């Protein structure tokens with residue numbers, strides 16, 4: 488189990504990079520690399536992270552990063568694995584690290600193919616819920632009601648559920664995480680490392696300029712996503728769902744904060760009417776009702 492005491496003190500993502508102040512994705516990449524260690528190759532498509540790690544002629548990264556085409560993260564990771572095998576190199580971790588646009592939209596075919604082949608790498612989607620690097624266009628992971636530059640009156644469609652799509656592929660491990668809970672995230676990477684095949688982690692990654700909140704509130708916003716139940720922390724493996732972290736105590740509606748607290752803390756939801764806010768609260772409650780049934784079927788529902 489990863490704790491603050493045994494989390495590596497070594498840094499593989501150095502400060503002084505090109506991320507915005509308060510960027511949850513770069514803080515999470517730092518945590519991920521602490522768990523993965525120096526014998527790691529990361530492949531990333533076009534996204535904020537490619538700018539952060541590759542601001543030529545300098546780089547904050549202390550492990551090799553391959554910058555690949557927007558659609559190609561999972562294909563690229565598969566290629567790296569094949570090359571390592573041909574070269575007879577063992578004990579090297581391969582990480583695909585991509586945004587929500589590069590995962591839920593343009594990269595999903597490569598990811599689905601890699602899942603079918605059960606390629607032996609970890610794929611982490613850091614989900615800031617829009618195309619941030621190109622100026623906050625909406626993606627299929629943008630939640631209903633959020634304003635982006637392509638959903639100026641608030642997005643009408645629901646967020647695509649990529650973790651469930653990955654579960655349908657029956658890969659060894661699927662988990663969600665939130666950047667505000669780095670140890671929960673770290674522990675999930677540690678578990679993923681112990682398994683062979685494709686492991687998928689979907690990380691909610693608050694973004695101050697894109698979600699329109701002050702940079703010092705990143706952790707607060709991430710915690711609100713979980714404590715209001717908008718974002719569920721869980722793991723899935725061998726057909727069973729398990730809640731983790733704060734989400735463990737949140738199966739009952741009375742244990743969850745009103746969604747409004749999460750929504751009103753962000754400028755991207757400022758156009759919501761009372762009725763729309765109510766509808767989004769109903770979405771969260773329905774999401775939990777469905778999830779609770781999965782826990783019962785898994786035999787992992789909390790008792791009491």
Ligand SMILES: Cc1ncc(C[n+]2csc(CCOP(=O)(O)OP(=O)(O)O)c2C)c(N)n1
Pocket residue numbers: 533534535536557558585586587588589590615617618619620621626
């Ligand atoms: C085929 C292709 N289309 C569009 C782009 C332009 N582009 C570069 S980064 C990016 C946004 C990426 O969004 P996401 O994957 O969510 O990562 P984020 O920027 O939010 O970190 C886009 C549209 C591209 N590089 N390649």
Ligand code: SF4
Pocket residue numbers: 505506507508509510511512513535615619620693694695696697
């Ligand atoms: S736009 Fe958002 S995700 Fe991109 S670097 Fe800035 S804070 Fe991070």
Ligand SMILES: [Mg+2]
Pocket residue numbers: 586587588613614615616617618619
């Ligand atoms: Mg994004």
